Amino acid sequence: MWLTATDAGRQVPFAALAALMPASSCADVTVVLPAVREALRARAGSRRLVLVVDDAHLLDGPSAAVLLGLAGEAQLVLTICAGAAQPDAVRTLWKDGYLDRVDLDPFDDADTGRLVAALVGGDVAAPTAQMLHQWTRGNAFYLTELVRAGLLDRALRERSGLWWWQAPLVVPPTLAELLDRQLNHLDAAARDALSAVALGAPLAVEVLERIVAPDVVVRLEDRGLLRAEAADGGQAGRLSLRFAHPMLGAAVRRRLSPARRRRVAAALLAARPSEPVHPGEVVLTALWQLDAGTAIDGGHLLDAADLVLHSDPALSLRLSEEAARRQPSALACVASASALVELGRPDEARAVLEKAAADASSVDDETQIAIALAGHRVWAERDPAGGQDELTRLLASTHDPAARADIGSLKALVHLFGGQTSAALEAADSVLADGTAGRRALLRAGLARAAALSLVGRTADALRAAGEVAAACVEDPAGLPYVRGMALAAVGLAQIWRTPAPDVPATHPQSGRWPTPSDRDLAGLEPTAWPLFDGYARRVAGDLPGAIKCLRVALVQQAGGEGLFRSEAATWLVLCLAEAGRVDEAEDVLRSTPPDAMAIVPGLSPWAAAGIAAARGERRRAIDLMAEAGAAARRAGCWLVEVGYLVHEAGIRGPAGAAEVAARLRAAVEHVDAPRLVAAAQATLAVASDPDDGTSLIEHVDRLERLNMPRHALGVVRAAEAMGNPVRAVRAATGTGSLTARESEIAGLAASGLTDREIAERLVLSVRTVESHLARVYRKLPVRSRRQLREALRR
Template sequence: MLTGRDGLLAEARTALVRASGVVLVGPAGVGRTALARAVVADLPSRLFGEAWITATEASKEVPFGALGRLLNGGHPSLHPALVHHTVLAALHERCGRGRTPVLVVDDAHLLDGPSAGVLLGLVQARVVRALVTARSGVPAPDAVVALWKDVELSRLFVPALTEDAVGALAEQRLSGPVSRTTTQLLWQWTGGLPQLVVALIDHGREVGSLVRDTDQWRWRAPLAVPAQVADLLDRELDRVGRPGEDALAAMALGGPLPLSVVEAAASPELIADLEQLGMVRSEQSDDQILVRLRHPMLGAAVRRRMSPARRRRVSAALLASAPPAATRGPHAMASALWAVHAGQPVGSAELIRSASLCLYADPAASEQLARRARERGGGAPAAVALAAALVEQGRTAEAYEALVAAQRAAEAADDRGAQVTVRVALARHRAWVGREPRQAYDDLLRIHADAEAAGDTAGRAEAASAAVVVQLFSGQAARALHGARELLAESPPPAGQLRVTLASVAALVLTGRTAEAARVGRAAVAAVERAGSSALPLARGMAGAALAFAELWREPTPTGPVTDPAAGRWPMPNDPLVSGLSHTAWPVFDGYAQRISGDRAGAISRLRDAVAQQADGEGLFRSEAAGWLAITLAEDGHPDEAEAVLREHPVDAVTLVPGLRPWATAAVAAAAGQRSRAARLMDEAIVIAHASGCWLVELGYLIYAAHLDPVAGPSRYADRIAEALGHVDAERLVTAGRAVIALAGRNPSVLLEHAHRLLDVNMTGEALKLVDEVTRHAGTSDSTRLFVALRTRLRAAAPGDPAVAAGLTARETQIAGFAARGLSDREIADQLVLSVRTVQTHLGRAYRKLAVTSRRELSDALRLVG
């Protein structure tokens, strides 16, 4: 069965069995031939026999060339009037008497005219069934077109695969789960064309670009053109000629470009022809039309064929045509590279800015620009830009050496401004690469003091703004907020002001003031949009991410930040991407948001991506990605895997969330049945959050700790939750906190109201915890019956929960999990403060639902449903 083609397969088969035939039309590489083979294989062999002919460029030049195999001794000497009957006789001979002939004509758009006429005549006479494939967007003989226009054969368009179908194909090909980001890359790189998808997968596995990482297959390399499809793409490019390839080269060098810019390399008529051929596509973006290649793999093929002369010529044309005011979009990022390729002089300042513009989209290009800037006297800023590009590529030792060399040069020249710039960069390197934020903070304090003593206002502001960010990522949100407010009162330079403002948004959220955070975040987003060309992509992306973080706990379905799937470590603005790809959700935020909403399976998938992405580069959110993944895995019944995540990707000193390490460890302990240890660890996390002034984090920890012991926990933590609620205005978390307080009262009707409130704010997981605890003590009241009905509805909407697949309740899943790990009934009862009889009752129900009879079978069954 072909992946993603079930509907088409059934429709084509029906057209062949019940009518005269079907024509499968689609672009090159979409799998028309494979679909035709599957259709034929699906026909009952006792009723139908098939004969194949394939049209080619060579056969097109010879009358009846495509029918040669059916013309018994050669077509050149056969009179045209006899061809129809000769072909029909050959079909009956090949297919067998008593069976209906099915004539399969592959690539019918390449049929010579006489062969196409014979095909049409056979179909019109209803003496054969025809299964025809033809390429869309190219001319076909009139007789082929008549098959669906006049004879009314079913004409089925074979589309590219959907993203989900590409994921299914990849998992089938690799015999294992594939990360969501890798699926998105394969889909976008290939345009969903199965032939290209399979070739890219096979190539990636062969050369090591596809690796098994965090229990998923993941693509970890730039896009390449596999040898299997290079010839196919080269043939397509050969057909467009030199002017057409120049136009394609323009888009390959600059990503999606305004139509006015592309027209510098090609006439409007040629661009229209390329669009008709399906090689490019256009789209409306704001007030301009953008033109892009059909898919990025085509761009890679164009760049592979591009000679230095063509690159120089096309780059010069692009430079000449790009309007100076066009400061957004890929052509703004690529303009300095165009100048380099065109051999035109570029100043070091422009090179440095361009290196910053393309740092995250194309770090290799950023390195090239930064090195050129350093060669042209760019000094300390060029060295800092070069170090950033090297870090982004994982070459951290080279980055450090570049900064140290720049520091020596600045000291030798007695250039105080350059010294401050490099010293701040070294401190940031120590924080994010060395993972020593507290030591980096001390370094920045010394730089600040030296600048203040020297009367260097700019240097003082640069060090202070960097110190605020480092303090924030040391889990000291309240102190970072205080420092940010002090610095903002002094009106620092624009870059520092934006950096500190964004840090203050995150700090406000962590300390519980989400309304103020949202207000400041919206103002920051508006400011960077007004700044236009002066705001770097990362600044604009981080502004959007900060606002999304503020709205996460306020809106049931917040709008999350987006990123480039090929470089997903950082949030990006919603501009067209230089890679030619479309934006996707930022995994680290998307995974956390799905976890809050109760979608564990979705959260785990996205957080796996986030862990892999944050492991490289600066990895500002490395701890959050690993910690949240481990917690969600543990909650989903996978403590061993969660523990492995923390072992391989430990939560370190660089973290926004204070107490994250003990929280993650507590989650693993709870999932392993170590309830007392989990409670101690959560108390430790609560103390850390409280000491940091992070009321929102503390409230989250209190709620989590209360649910660890559903019998005594709500009463134990109710007063502290009530106190924290007075400091937090995050509606979703406040709703969850009030529900825990209500749980301590055990009033079913009140708890039912709280469950519905949790659903209103899209916290299905918290609602499910609540109803599970109430139904565990279910009586016969109307309220408890309503709870049972609500629990059934919630479980039906929670596909990621392992309990769902087998119909287990949360308590049955919990007890079954402990039993599968070898705990006795008495040990489970002690852990959960239950009677042994209650444990045995729940365990017996789990055995029946899973159709097992022993703890050994139980372990295997839970792995299957989980």
């Protein structure tokens, strides 16, 4: 039998038990309890009866007392809301052990993904699951209602076999009624305070207290509508305010009338302490000025448009078009065109640029639009060669030093994304040595140089160069946001071949095409791991299932907007699928999304085709294709890429044929400063030169495992065994492959029951690092679960 307590019934004695009480019952617990007990027995008859009371924290006192009296006699199940005040009798039920208390934690990302998958009947893109988790905070009811509304409104749609949320946060009607109950009956000052937080979260407490009285803020916090948190990393004791739940913030924004929005935005502008400093403040100030209808600088709007280009291109378009309306300029047209490309409207973007070129009234404007048109041909139309020709002609006709530096920096990036790495490095160095180059040109050139250094194999130099670019971007709150994110990606690219657990760049969960700085205040959501990079890093580490999952997501993301890394996403997914034995799927991906001229890694097309050929057993064809890929890398000056191709080719050739690539590999690896790749190359050379030296091969295997390259290590073992060298048996006999000190420490904590996140917090490591160490522990022991880990450590 199911009973439900309500807030209204709380004021009426025995309201929740009315269905079990005789009409003549009095209001005395000692009389009601026997009557309810008898009613339950009569209802149950010979069957076992379970009495369920939902929302038991809302029970009136007498009803709760009757339930306490039934404890031990009837099967009771009560649900209570965490944190809610409970009648004493309900608290006694679990405190004194009459009932077991089971705390249901909110869903995490994985739980959210599983439930959404069950609701939609298909696989859910990981970024969508992460975003829905952030919006609902793991609340199962909010999540189910949001998903149902998303299906009805087509905000939740299937693309390439994955379900994606492709709209802003909405409040479903069923949730709106519940959320509105928390907002009804608030006075005008409280509504103003909530409106201010809706327009400015995270909003500094001192700013809000200039708009409403401090006691209003305290009252809203006490009611659980707002929550305070440390601002600026907890420095100087500053606090900022957010809504206690994201859905509540969405409900307030839904109720915000135009007149109140205008008045509150004006109040926020008047209350802000200074000019915006952080990127989030730049965007918020621009939006307040638009909402308030005040005078606004067009340059400020364009800065804000740049900052939200990749997280919210629709807002970027609105800001840039408003800037053009208030203060027409070439830069405003360029910003509008960029937003249109990100929104999947490249033809409209070209039309905007061509009109701006026809309307240009100065040489500077003509140059800026011409640069943008060349860039559009490269990024949106995927024609780097054609764009490079346009830039070369423009450079020949331009005499202004600053403009020439701008053109030169763009040429460096076009060389990079056209697979001409050495040319990109040369062009970038030329701009950086030019004393007339402006800030944008220097940032672009620095980015091109950092990425090119990684590809040519100078990873330590690449780390320094990328760090300098990232640091330079921090000095400017607007700057070039894509450069900030790409500089972090360049750091990660260099780290992949240097460290077992590279830092994965962050991205906005809704778009995910670009790496972005980890700025929750700007994005409105917690950033998530960039699927493209995460997939590649997992492939290098040997985690093919994880890599495939990430790269499937990345390929869909890179199919939109400029999609700079579409070729890389497609190639890496093809290779992972082929290596996992899913050759038909690999061929489908290669057929539908073949690598094209836009790629920073040269030789992708033959590499992808070689992966499929090798999986099909077409060894001779695969070797020829790898030779073609290696030649492309050599022409581009990409020593790191060539070494990777040669190691791959040696694996296809097998141990007997590895000697045929040894000379080229030995020469190429001399140019590469990348410990993980060098270790793989040296192991390949050891197999080729002396496959009978078991001790040497064991050392290479252990080194590869320490560097988190288990697939390469297994390749060495198999190659040696194919030549008659029982490396596996020798390795076991010598005892090499034991756990390192760090692996032992992490294994012990995991065996004690701590989660990966708890271990990371205790040892001040990233969760990803803990996962990598545990993966190596599992392979070495070998075990497959924490239970088996405990048994292995005990042995």
